[in-house]
Amino acid sequence: MSKLRALIKAAVPLTLVTFFTASASGQSPASPSSSTSAEQSASAATTQTIADRYRDGIVIWQTPDDARVPFLLNFNINTQLRYLNTQSSDEEFTDHLAVVREVHTRNDITVNRAMFILGGYIFDKKLRYSFTVWTSAGAASIVVASNIGWRFNDGLAITAGYTGVPGSRSLVNTFPFFGAIDRSLADNFFRPGFTQGVWANGEPVKGLNYLVFVGNGLNTLSISASKIDTHLLFSGSAWWEPLGAYGEPGKSRNMYDDYFSSNKVRIRIGTSFTRSREDRFSNLDQSSPENTSLYNSDGVLTFSTGAFAPGITVDNATYRMWAIDGGIKWLGLAINGQYFVRTLKDFVADGPLPIASTFDHGFELTAGHFVLPRTLMLYGRGSRVYGEFGDSHEYGGGARWYFLPTERLWLNAELIRVHKAPYSGAFTPYTAGMRGWVPMLQTVLAF
DSSP: OHHHHHHHHHHHHHHHHHHHHHHHTTOOOOOGGGHHHHHHHHHHHHHHHHSOOBSSSEEEEEOOTTOSSOEEEEEEEEEEEEEEEOTTSOSEEEOTTSOEEEOOOOEEEEEEEEEEEEEEEESEEEEEEEEEEEEETTTTEEEEEEEEEEEEETTEEEEEEEEEOSSSGGGSSOTTOOSSSSOOHHHHHHOOOEEEEEEEEEEEETTEEEEEEEESOSOOTTOOTTTSOSOOEEEEEEEEOTTSOSSOSSTTTTOSSOTTOOSSOEEEEEEEEEEEEEEOOSOTTOSSOSOOSOBOTTSOBTTSTTSSSTTOOEEEEEEEEEEEEEEEEETTEEEEEEEEEEEEEEEEESSOOSOSEEEEEEEEEEEEEEEETTTEEEEEEEEEEEETTEEEEEEEEEEEEOOSSSTTEEEEEEEEEEESOOOOOTTSSOOTTOOEEEEEEEEEEEO
């Protein structure tokens, strides 16, 4: 009996390897008469199993270059665990109309963001696909997204699906490689969000990159298609890296930090623009809108009842935002900044409004240096919003420890001082109206 068990244990793995090898090549499992080809397939599968599968993600399967059906399946994960404490803030704030509103304070540990991505190519190496599951325990939300694209050459790829609207640098393939724990107060206030659409991107000239996008709105992740209006959003971003690539190739290509500490100075200059006609997505008799992508600078949702005048609700508005960013890296030092200008106008409301438009502008700045190369970075950061209905700002600093020899895993500690946050976001550190010291601890795994 023991000999039989040993024989079964030895036979099962070889049978599974043979089956999956044959299935991947579009053939049925090998018959006893084709033992030579079966042994070769098993040998090839074993070789791929033993080989280093980590190539900017985990390669689950990749066919040889001469395969009849080219196929690549790659697996990536982003996981962000965070402790956040905003209890030093007052529990109330007063908006520009002297209305007293609640500040939601927090003291919690969350799986702040978690996402896994399956992607690669199929049928032709130019035909790209991806499938993403994005979750946030802090926001109690789950989004399942998928993209299909065709890469013509280095200068042009066209893709359709879910993505970030490229109205800010932080929404163009940077997550989670920010210069601090998360996006800044100013960036969160001004930037657009995530939606479905079609985009083109590429590098037509060495060092010059672009991304142009047409989509459904500023942020429609939780909005059903039946509620999305007929106005499309237009957005684009372009950036120039004249002294060479701002980051190393791979997933962390657009990271803010100078983890790799090159002795060659690198700079980045970029700009973005977004226009969107926005709808509140809710009936006017509901005081709280479903469109939560826009805030006034006093921390009140733009589409909420009473945001501009007592008892008056805005149903539509036109959002325009322009941003310009720049950065420099050298010997472990990285300095990055961005300036924002936003207007809201062309209001449609259920009553008279005291103003015809709003104008807000502001900036963000981070500076970090590796005091221990590829191990420990210290940084400082700040941002400010100059708003139609009030100003707000933040400042602080932190330390980032890369405790393994990779830029894909780190532990972060940060302390910031916030004054009158103009924005709320469940997976950000900010709640509208908050002021005070905010300590945070976070670890990120992004492979």
